[in-house]
Amino acid sequence: MKTFIPAEYEVVRDFNLCTACRLCENQCANGVHSYDEKRGVMVADSLQCVNCHRCVCVCPTHALKIAKSADCYRPNENWSSQTMNEVYRQAETGGVLLSSMGNPGKYPVYFDKLLVNASQVTNPPIDPLREPMETRVFLGKKDVEIKRDISGRLIDTMPPQLNLKLPVMFSAMSYGSISYNAHEALARAAEICGTFYNTGEGGLHRDFYKYSKNTIVQVASGRFGVHSEYLSAAAAIEIKMGQGAKPGIGGHLPGMKISDDVSRTRMIPKGVDAISPAPHHDIYSIEDLRQLIYTIKEATDYSKPVIVKIAAVHNVAAIASGVARSGADIIAIDGFRGGTGASPTRIRDNVGIPVELALAQVDERLRQEGIRDCVSIIVGGSVRSSADVVKAVALGADACYIGTAALLALGCHLCRSCHTGKCNWGIATQREDLVKRLNPDEGCKRLVNLLSAWNLEIQEMMGGMGINSIEALRGNRLMLRGVGLNETELRILGVRHAGENV
Amino acid sequence: MILNDLELKTSPAEGEVRIPSGCAISAVIDRSGKRMTGEKIIRSIATMHDRSNGLGGGFAGYGIYPDYKEYYAFHLFYNDFYSKKQTEDFLIQHFEIVYSSEMKTRKLKKITNEPLIYRYFLYPLSKRLANSLMDEERYVVKCVNKINAEIDGAFVFSSGKNMGVFKGVGYPEDIGKFYLLDEEYSGYSWTAHGRYPTNTPGWWGGAHPFGLLDYSVVHNGEISSYDANRRYIETFGYKCSLQTDTEVITYVIDFLIRVKKLTLQEVAKVISASFWSTIEDKPEEERYEETFLRKAFPSLLITGPFSIIFGFTGGLMALNDRLKLRSMVCAEKGDLAYISSEECGIRVIEPELERVFAPAGGQPVIYTLKDGGNRQ
Numbered sequence: 001m002k003t004f005i006p007a008e009y010e011v012v013r014d015f016n017l018c019t020a021c022r023l024c025e026n027q028c029a030n031g032v033h034s035y036d037e038k039r040g041v042m043v044a045d046s047l048q049c050v051n052c053h054r055c056v057c058v059c060p061t062h063a064l065k066i067a068k069s070a071d072c073y074r075p076n077e078n079w080s081s082q083t084m085n086e087v088y089r090q091a092e093t094g095g096v097l098l099s100s101m102g103n104p105g106k107y108p109v110y111f112d113k114l115l116v117n118a119s120q121v122t123n124p125p126i127d128p129l130r131e132p133m134e135t136r137v138f139l140g141k142k143d144v145e146i147k148r149d150i151s152g153r154l155i156d157t158m159p160p161q162l163n164l165k166l167p168v169m170f171s172a173m174s175y176g177s178i179s180y181n182a183h184e185a186l187a188r189a190a191e192i193c194g195t196f197y198n199t200g201e202g203g204l205h206r207d208f209y210k211y212s213k214n215t216i217v218q219v220a221s222g223r224f225g226v227h228s229e230y231l232s233a234a235a236a237i238e239i240k241m242g243q244g245a246k247p248g249i250g251g252h253l254p255g256m257k258i259s260d261d262v263s264r265t266r267m268i269p270k271g272v273d274a275i276s277p278a279p280h281h282d283i284y285s286i287e288d289l290r291q292l293i294y295t296i297k298e299a300t301d302y303s304k305p306v307i308v309k310i311a312a313v314h315n316v317a318a319i320a321s322g323v324a325r326s327g328a329d330i331i332a333i334d335g336f337r338g339g340t341g342a343s344p345t346r347i348r349d350n351v352g353i354p355v356e357l358a359l360a361q362v363d364e365r366l367r368q369e370g371i372r373d374c375v376s377i378i379v380g381g382s383v384r385s386s387a388d389v390v391k392a393v394a395l396g397a398d399a400c401y402i403g404t405a406a407l408l409a410l411g412c413h414l415c416r417s418c419h420t421g422k423c424n425w426g427i428a429t430q431r432e433d434l435v436k437r438l439n440p441d442e443g444c445k446r447l448v449n450l451l452s453a454w455n456l457e458i459q460e461m462m463g464g465m466g467i468n469s470i471e472a473l474r475g476n477r478l479m480l481r482g483v484g485l486n487e488t489e490l491r492i493l494g495v496r497h498a499g500e501n502v
Numbered sequence: 503m504i505l506n507d508l509e510l511k512t513s514p515a516e517g518e519v520r521i522p523s524g525c526a527i528s529a530v531i532d533r534s535g536k537r538m539t540g541e542k543i544i545r546s547i548a549t550m551h552d553r554s555n556g557l558g559g560g561f562a563g564y565g566i567y568p569d570y571k572e573y574y575a576f577h578l579f580y581n582d583f584y585s586k587k588q589t590e591d592f593l594i595q596h597f598e599i600v601y602s603s604e605m606k607t608r609k610l611k612k613i614t615n616e617p618l619i620y621r622y623f624l625y626p627l628s629k630r631l632a633n634s635l636m637d638e639e640r641y642v643v644k645c646v647n648k649i650n651a652e653i654d655g656a657f658v659f660s661s662g663k664n665m666g667v668f669k670g671v672g673y674p675e676d677i678g679k680f681y682l683l684d685e686e687y688s689g690y691s692w693t694a695h696g697r698y699p700t701n702t703p704g705w706w707g708g709a710h711p712f713g714l715l716d717y718s719v720v721h722n723g724e725i726s727s728y729d730a731n732r733r734y735i736e737t738f739g740y741k742c743s744l745q746t747d748t749e750v751i752t753y754v755i756d757f758l759i760r761v762k763k764l765t766l767q768e769v770a771k772v773i774s775a776s777f778w779s780t781i782e783d784k785p786e787e788e789r790y791e792e793t794f795l796r797k798a799f800p801s802l803l804i805t806g807p808f809s810i811i812f813g814f815t816g817g818l819m820a821l822n823d824r825l826k827l828r829s830m831v832c833a834e835k836g837d838l839a840y841i842s843s844e845e846c847g848i849r850v851i852e853p854e855l856e857r858v859f860a861p862a863g864g865q866p867v868i869y870t871l872k873d874g875g876n877r878q
Contacts, residue, residue, distance in 0.1 A: 119726060122524065122724045123723070123725075123807050123827075124807065124827060126825065132779060134778055136778050138797050138800070142797070142798055142799070146762050146798075153787070154768070154791050154794055156790060156794040157794075158797050158798060161797060367733060367736070368737075370737045370738070372734075372737055373737070466807075467726045468805050468824070469803055471730070471796075471800035472726065472727030472731075472804070472805040473727075473730065474800070475729070475730050475733050476727060476728070476729040476730035477729055477733070478728060479729065501519055501520075
């Protein structure tokens with residue numbers, strides 16, 4: 001028996017418009033389009049289509065569209081076509097299903113159930129076009145001792161801080177999972193915007209050391225690409241303990257994405273799947289984490305903040321509290337909708353919790369224990385717009401990480417096929433012909449545009465609330481109200497329901 | 503003198519909801535330490551009658567209890583004799599009460615529904631204090647918080663040495679006369695507050711100034727950073743039970759001065775910090791200091807409109823929000839210095855002034871006694 005799985009999408013071509021220029025054929029790494037010489041027309045094999053929209057976007061006559069296939073199994077609320085197909089696929093291969101990008105499932109998005117306040121009558125809104133509106137953030141420990149010199153002047157005793165012009169950074173995406181050109185665009189945009197990008201666990205390419213002032217380097221369980229120069233170059237060092245897309249497991253870079261350059265940067269063999277271990281094998285408990293944090297601090301002379309990235313799981317508040325007591329300067333919480341270059345489907349779709357709930361609980365717990373000042377909090381997975389940033393900050397975050405949104409700015413159309421390594425947009429691929437489609441100059445400009453636009457929007461929303469500095473928004477939960485949330489959800493988020501007075 | 507308990511409660515009580523208020527504030531200090539009655543400050547705040555709506559008024563006077571200046575002066579509201587009995591039992595267990603009496607008041611038609619008002623001069627029992635392992639001020643604050651949180655119907659609204667807060671529901675000028683501030687008390691400095699709340703809680707404890715030991719704050723504005731400030735300061739053991747700006751501002755100032763040992767100038771640079779762009783243009787030394795303070799205390803930056811007068815033993819500080827979204831004027835003549843929401847509040851008591859100015863947003867104006875606070 002041979003399994004046949006019908007195409008999920010259909011390539012629809014308007015033959016009145018198609019000139020058979022074959023650009024679609026040229027642009028599709030999945031081999032969907034071809035030219036039928038005999039009939040003199042373009043044909044498409046929809047079975048190969050991942051719906052990345054590359055052909056639709058480049059078609060000079062707009063002759064193409066991708067439609068959801070009308071082919072269907074007998075409708076069943078319990079057994080969806082996707083569930084059935086997955087069973088067929090596994091029965092055929094005996095393998096673990098792989099997926100990419102964030103959990104696409106039908107779970108509540110709490111950001112969409114939170115509404116923001118505005119000022120009127122009793123206090124004025126502030127006009128960001130006419131008044132200064134500050135979005136600068138410093139990340140790091142704040143619990144300083146006040147010390148003075150003999151003449152009574154204050155001494156700056158702040159531990160190392162990251163200085164961000166706006167509360168948004170690019171989250172960890174490794175070189176290997178994404179391309180050289182994508183990394184270059186991220187690095188340059190971070191430099192121009194006064195923020196940071198993150199190497200992920202893929203090491204730092206030689207060419208990008210020049211952006212190191214805006215680079216956060218990651219130390220993950222595989223320790224790929226970690227060496228003393230790498231640590232010294234960075235603005236901050238992130239220990240990756242967990243990832244929202246796949247809590248409980250390590251990273252997975254398929255072998256076909258490990259090119260010469262990636263192999264050199266990661267210090268691993270070429271062409272072989274790179275699977276980093278689920279735990280750090282030198283961290284089996286919180287006291288071990290403390291040792292790694294201080295090892296890194298010793299190695300870098302206590303000159304850089306250390307970030308500990310954790311996945312949002314059920315006991316995230318207790319974990320964060322432990323991390324805050326272990327010397328970390330910053331905690332990054334990654335929600336279950338966070339993206340990935342490759343993850344087992346079952347884990348991506350079923351493990352972890354929404355970042356909004358995790359953030360609310362972590363912030364509250366750290367406050368209850370009087371240690372909120374010991375750390376800054378970054379959240380990601382998934383922050384989709386400036387409104388999400390504003391809501392996250394009001395819930396208690398110091399800053400946000402964006403990954404998927406940054407990739408969208410670079411052209412990604414969320415086909416969620418990164419693990420195949422055939423990204424037609426030149427982002428999640430190492431194939432040279434595909435990589436060169438992403439122009440770093442253009443990519444950088446689009447990322448800068450995105451962050452600038454978000455910053456303007458954040459300022460508008462802050463001004464409306466009568467707040468002229470992002471610090472006064474952080475943890476300011478009275479600025480939020482929930483809609484359509486039950487008592488438990490409201491309690492966990494620490495916000496009141498819309499319509500309820502203060 | 504018993505609270506009218508026949509009225510049914512229709513609106514939420516103070517502390518159950520957050521009540522935005524518009525207001526008038528005013529203050530006067532004689533920097534030579536010479537004492538004056540409350541007559542001037544009453545006239546000053548009365549001129550700004552329209553900035554209040556009769557739902558709260560109050561005063562703080564400094565240097566008013568010279569005969570008892572070594573003792574904490576507790577002013578208390580009681581709803582009934584039961585809460586008074588409970589409170590006095592508590593006080594006796596924790597303090598030596600040197601003198602206590604009912605507060606002398608003048609019956610006025612416009613002031614109704616007043617609670618029982620009592621005053622105690624006291625100092626901590628030395629053994630209790632020693633066993634608590636706290637310093638004296640912390641011990642007193644803890645006791646005040648305990649009474650206010652746990653004894654239903656009792657509220658300590660003043661707890662400093664040689665100073666007192668007087669407040670209630672009504673127009674401030676009537677409250678001033680009710681407490682006989684124009685006859686019975688003289689102090690070297692006075693602050694006043696007229697409240698324009700948007701709700702009608704009608705609770706005397708909700709009027710301002712808000713006092714904490716010898717600190718008192720009167721405030722006009724509605725801060726937009728409230729919940730950020732509140733949630734931060736509560737991590738240090740403060741409890742914002744009244745949900746008012748004035749309460750949280752008082753705690754913030756108390757924390758920065760008493761716990762972090764910052765100077766008043768430095769406090770101003772935390773709560774009403776200069777914009778980063780302004781800081782960048784400052785001389786090296788100031789830039790260094792202000793950058794440090796903003797980095798160290800980001801959650802204590804207060805945004806949105808406010809004008810506050812912070813009263814303390816030996817002086818006053820006036821401070822506006824960084825954008826100056828509320829009016830506030832300062833003036834001087836000889837040893838006398840004045841602060842008011844409107845210039846008329848100053849001119850009415852001193853028409854001939856040597857200097858009148860509106861302090862810029864975030865620019866603190868600090869007036870202290872000439873002998874450095876070592877007054878009569």
